[in-house]
Amino acid sequence: MPNDICHNLENVQQRITKACKEAGRSPDEITLVAVSKTKPVDDIKEAFKCGQVHFGENRARELQDKMEDYENNELQWHMVGNLQTNKIKYMVERVNWIHSIEKSKYLSEIEKRASRIDRVINTLIQINISGEDQKSGCEPKDLKEILKYAQGLDHVRVRGLMGMATFVDPEDVESVRPEFKMLRKLRDDHRKYEAENVSLNELSMGMTNDMEIAIEEGSTMVRVGRAIFGERNY
Numbered sequence: 091m092p093n094d095i096c097h098n099l100e101n102v103q104q105r106i107t108k109a110c111k112e113a114g115r116s117p118d119e120i121t122l123v124a125v126s127k128t129k130p131v132d133d134i135k136e137a138f139k140c141g142q143v144h145f146g147e148n149r150a151r152e153l154q155d156k157m158e159d160y161e162n163n164e165l166q167w168h169m170v171g172n173l174q175t176n177k178i179k180y181m182v183e184r185v186n187w188i189h190s191i192e193k194s195k196y197l198s199e200i201e202k203r204a205s206r207i208d209r210v211i212n213t214l215i216q217i218n219i220s221g222e223d224q225k226s227g228c229e230p231k232d233l234k235e236i237l238k239y240a241q242g243l244d245h246v247r248v249r250g251l252m253g254m255a256t257f258v259d260p261e262d263v264e265s266v267r268p269e270f271k272m273l274r275k276l277r278d279d280h281r282k283y284e285a286e287n288v289s290l291n292e293l294s295m296g297m298t299n300d301m302e303i304a305i306e307e308g309s310t311m312v313r314v315g316r317a318i319f320g321e322r323n324y
């Protein structure tokens with residue numbers, strides 16, 4: 091039901107506006123990334139028609155297929171899922187943002203591939219904020235080295251940090267607040283590593299269940315899937 095997508099987008103925008111109001115922030119500070127994983131390209135087209143510009147995918151192959159299927163220069167593609175070095179070459183041609191940098195090696199691969207086609211890719215360093223072993227992201231203590239490494243690169247721009255909170259039942263969502271606080275503090279503590287191509291202004295945190303808390307804690311990018319496109323079947 092395509093109309094639902096527009097309606098859902100409006101609802102999400104209202105949630106963002108309300109959360110900003112309560113936090114004394116402006117909704118202009120928040121970029122909504124619509125996470126379209128597992129959903130067809132037609133859903134992306136529908137959302138674009140309703141004014142949605144930023145789209146996120148979490149699998150390299152699916153991102154590649156969708157970027158090829160739907161060529162639209164006004165659209166911004168975000169890779170939000172786990173990376174592998176050998177997948178990077180397939181996305182650099184079109185992707186605008188990569189949220190899931192957890193080691194310098196990924197930055198060097200992006201630099202190598204993007205320099206050949208003279209593109210500059212926006213990146214975020216993903217931090218393991220949940221403390222769970224299986225969760226992706228680098229450890230907070232590794233951030234400094236990654237930022238220092240990034241400083242020398244011409245085709246990589248670091249724009250901030252990304253984190254995924256622990257999955258909890260919607261009624262327990264308040265319990266993830268300390269994880270968002272931690273990401274923000276980590277950002278504040280690493281401002282000294284900012285450089286011409288390294289800034290830490292963006293905090294990519296907050297999803298369908300926890301975006302309000304993330305916004306209260308300083309999020310500038312919320313990555314929202316289910317509240318826009320509906321539940322996923324897989």
Ligand SMILES: *Cc1c(COP(=O)(O)O)cnc(C)c1O
Binds near residue numbers: 254314316
């Ligand atoms: C799926 C996914 C989201 C969106 O999650 P929802 O609960 O559907 O809003 C956000 N970020 C990442 C990295 C994801 O994989």
